[in-house]
Amino acid sequence: MxxxxxxxxxxxxxxxxxxxxxxxxxxxxxxxxxxxxxxxxxxxxxxxxxxxxxxxxxxxxxxxxxxxxxxxxxxxxxxxxCGAGPLPLVGIDLDRKNGVDGVEELLQLAERQGFTIPRTVTVCTPSGGLHLWFTGPAGTSVPNSVGRLGPGIDVRGTRGYLVGPGSRGKAGEYTIHPSVTEPTVHPIPEQLLQLLMPPPAPKFRQPLPRRVPGQRGNVLDGLVRFVAAAPEGMRNDRLFWAACRAWEHVRDEHLAAGEVGAALVSAAVGVGLGERAAENTVTSARKKVGA
Incomplete structure (x- = not known):
């Protein structure tokens, strides 16, 4: 055929x-x-x-x-x-290559966060990785992400897609895992779903003032506190969100560019992120915003 x-x-x-x-x-x-x-x-x-x-x-x-x-x-x-229909499909793409084992990373994350990974539909990829299929709650938009949950863990949500079983790529064929005897897609564990969702926006009681160069404003202080209060498992997500907001204020001249990176990286390192990883996240946020 x-x-x-x-x-x-x-x-x-x-x-x-x-x-x-x-x-x-x-x-x-x-x-x-x-x-x-x-x-x-x-x-x-x-x-x-x-x-x-x-x-x-x-x-x-x-x-x-x-x-x-x-x-x-x-x-x-x-x-x-993924991410469409009354029970939107959410895919967890676990890579096993280049010294990274996304399967083991997800198991460790589940142990730390106290949830169990159900025996849902699982697809084997040609490189030795796995795709786990889950259903999300109706009306919930799960963002796509690459490596934000951990090394080798990618998320396919709204406007994302998974390679279907039976597909043939350059490296081989995608197949249903041999342990899957009943093709039931299970609901995503609540704790895992919460880790996939963006953090809530911090609430500012007053309108943002126009930034005066050389004067440290409440805006950056609030974003720094938001990162510094990040729980384990959400530190990089919070940093990326806060960095996007900070660079938006830089673009609108509410903040000075020279203050943003160092302040957010310092807050992220203080809650356990590696300095280089934090710098990369802040840089990615700046590129996304175009500041």
Whole structure:
């Protein structure tokens, strides 16, 4: 059987179980290029009627799926949309490569946080890693992340996707774990869900004043305290959130750029983050904000 036919057959089977699917290339990326110019914004197939939106093309309709695969005769796999539907799929992608073992990291995290990982649908990746499938609460938007829970632990939530079992990539095939005898997707443990969600925004009682150079303001002090109070397991998440807010204030001239990085890194190191890791997180936040 050709890679294309194999991918289509498996995609249709997944769709029959209620999962939205779309074609992937052997590189695990969407197989249909965008029909739009670079600056065009379109949410997906339903909005414009054309394929080429990645996870925005995901469907459970066999006719739509076949039409998409007809436009992607080079497809060797399929993606499964996460974060959509009445019981949104949440994927935990555990890498095992380059000296990192995401499986062991998740087990240690579960032990520290006091939750048990249920025997849910598990997919084996060609590199030796695992994809764990969970359902999230209806109406909850789980953000995608890479390495924020721990080394080798990535999260696929709203507008993210997982490579479906049966897909063939350059390194091999994605397969259901042999221990899975009943394909039941279990609800995500509450403690794990809380770790995936962004931290609550700190509340400021007064409007932000325009920043006066050389004068340390309440804004940065509040963000520093927010990071310094971070519980274990949420330190990097809080740092990234606070750094994004701080760089936004720098961009709007409410804060001086020279004060932000050192203050937040110092607070993060004080609660147990490594200095280099904290610096990388603050730098990533600055790039995201464009300050």
């Amino acid at each position: 050709s890679n294309w036919q194999n991918a289509l057959d498996n995609a249709l089977e997944a769709a029959g179980r209620g999962f939205g699917v779309f074609p992937l290339s052997r590189n695990k990326v969407p197989a249909i290029p965008s029909p739009h110019d670079r600056d065009h914004r379109c949410s997906g197939l339903r909005e414009c009627g054309a394929f080429g939106h990645g996870v925005g093309d995901a469907s459970t309709c066999p006719d739509v799926i076949r039409a998409g695969f007809e436009q992607a005769r080079h497809a060797a796999g399929y993606g499964i949309a």
